[in-house]
Amino acid sequence: MFDHMVWDKITISCDGWTNRNGRPQMNMLHISRHGELAHRHVDGSNETKSAVWIAEHIMKDIEERGPPNVLQFVADNASVNPTRFATNVIMLDKAWTLSSSLRRMVISDRWISWANDPQRPPQTRTDAREAKETILDERFWDKVHDIVMMMEKIFVLLR
Structure with missing residues (x-):
């Protein structure tokens, strides 16, 4: 994996889209002064895209890193x-x-x-x-x- 100490003070960025079957997809990226990491891909094929669904995944990443280590998050505002x-x-x-x-x-x-x-x-x-x-x-x-x-x-x- 990677050293959590190197990945302190990060920005979490998520970018979502809908696949050709109409199912939500989302990439979670972590960005620090040391670079960018494509942290994970979220396949929402069995989910309904909603603000709650997006927030749950953002919160999961914040919890994984520890809230003090997350400076901000940036989301694609398709709306x-x-x-x-x-x-x-x-x-x-x-x-x-x-x-x-x-x-x-x-x-x-x-x-x-x-x-x-x-x-x-x-x-x-x-x-x-x-x-x-x-x-x-x-x-x-x-x-x-x-x-x-x-x-x-x-x-x-x-x-």
């Missing part, structure tokens, strides 16, 4: 993933709202001067050209509008 998705839709909605301003911006003399400045790295000039093409493309804005309208209906449904 925040829908928020990250919603953020993308909110950003598209804001882009839709600002579409006229964005169009005016990319055809302005100031933009053209900035985007074509030979002092800029070639990749920046390429990105600026592609951004301008996208912003001036009506099909792009049609798709943005369709996505925003569709997601608005889904958000209302989920509330």
Whole structure:
């Protein structure tokens, strides 16, 4: 095994997922100033994933190490993933709202001067050209509008 003295003052990290059969799985990692250890894998094939199930396994690791030796634990917060998705839709909605301003911006003399400045790295000039093409493309804005309208209906449904 390993020397418990070396593995004092650890962070316990757990990362969970659901396998293709819909059963919970979880990896328990221990991290110290000396490195990382994949401590154990939890197969929850005969379990129901719940906060209690996760907490039981975290508590087991804390007890194994001794509470004074555990500084913190870090868990995968999959529950925040829908928020990250919603953020993308909110950003598209804001882009839709600002579409006229964005169009005016990319055809302005100031933009053209900035985007074509030979002092800029070639990749920046390429990105600026592609951004301008996208912003001036009506099909792009049609798709943005369709996505925003569709997601608005889904958000209302989920509330």
